[in-house]
Amino acid sequence: MYQKTDIPDIFLKIMNFIDSHTHAYMLSGRDLELMGLSGVNTAVLCSFVPVAKYAETLMDHFTELDTVHRARLSEYGITAHIFVGIHPRCIPEEWRRLLPIIGECIEAGKAKGIGEIGLEKANETEIEVLKEQLILAREYDVPVIVHIPMQNRAKITDKILSMANEVGMDLGKLVVDHTDDDTIDLINEANAVPGLSVKPGLLTPEKIATNIDKYRNGLLNSDCASLTNTDPLAVPKTARHLMKAGIEKAIVERLSNRNAQNILKG
Numbered sequence: 001m002y003q004k005t006d007i008p009d010i011f012l013k014i015m016n017f018i019d020s021h022t023h024a025y026m027l028s029g030r031d032l033e034l035m036g037l038s039g040v041n042t043a044v045l046c047s048f049v050p051v052a053k054y055a056e057t058l059m060d061h062f063t064e065l066d067t068v069h070r071a072r073l074s075e076y077g078i079t080a081h082i083f084v085g086i087h088p089r090c091i092p093e094e095w096r097r098l099l100p101i102i103g104e105c106i107e108a109g110k111a112k113g114i115g116e117i118g119l120e121k122a123n124e125t126e127i128e129v130l131k132e133q134l135i136l137a138r139e140y141d142v143p144v145i146v147h148i149p150m151q152n153r154a155k156i157t158d159k160i161l162s163m164a165n166e167v168g169m170d171l172g173k174l175v176v177d178h179t180d181d182d183t184i185d186l187i188n189e190a191n192a193v194p195g196l197s198v199k200p201g202l203l204t205p206e207k208i209a210t211n212i213d214k215y216r217n218g219l220l221n222s223d224c225a226s227l228t229n230t231d232p233l234a235v236p237k238t239a240r241h242l243m244k245a246g247i248e249k250a251i252v253e254r255l256s257n258r259n260a261q262n263i264l265k266g
């Protein structure tokens, strides 16, 4: 039987979560409503379309995020922060044409940062595309959200960190997302920001609680998208688990709100 005392403190006093990496533009109204009601009042929308042969596909997608989905999320009480970029899994043939467009989105205040970018197979084209976008991040002094794949994770994380160093960007603005026990030390040692995607096959609330000292500088997120088996409520559920596991409230607040706020404020 449900008892009032079972409600962790954080749900009575905070109810103010930031989901720092989503594709919530793919979600149903029902899912967005549940996110809003669960206290997710800010969500980062990372650009991604599964197929983008033409640069125009991503140009339209960037516009759609700003003009359609920002308003749609706000109907459910969620403030959207938009990140635009070229994901390694959907690199158009004429991808270079997108670089000035990404810059324009930032200058016009439509995008807060660059993402989701990163490496999947780490081939020559992907490396070139990532490098140009890291240079843009340095020029505009904005945060980036970088994807690491499910294979060769430590090696690819290492590659991304050294590329960010080589272009001279602020590693405090480099969120390396989809981290897990295999990559967290590399990211912490480089003074980059760990993105903590809580989703099947990756990080779990239990792993975070067990190694809280390693994960305390991270940004919790769901990476939710209708194309994958993800949970739009991953952030509030993880916060609840951490509170129940006895993690200090201030640390839970940092993971589920403050750390992301620091990245997004610039």
Ligand SMILES: [Zn+2]
Residues within 6 Å of the ligand: 021, 022, 023, 046, 116, 223
């Ligand atoms: Zn993603």
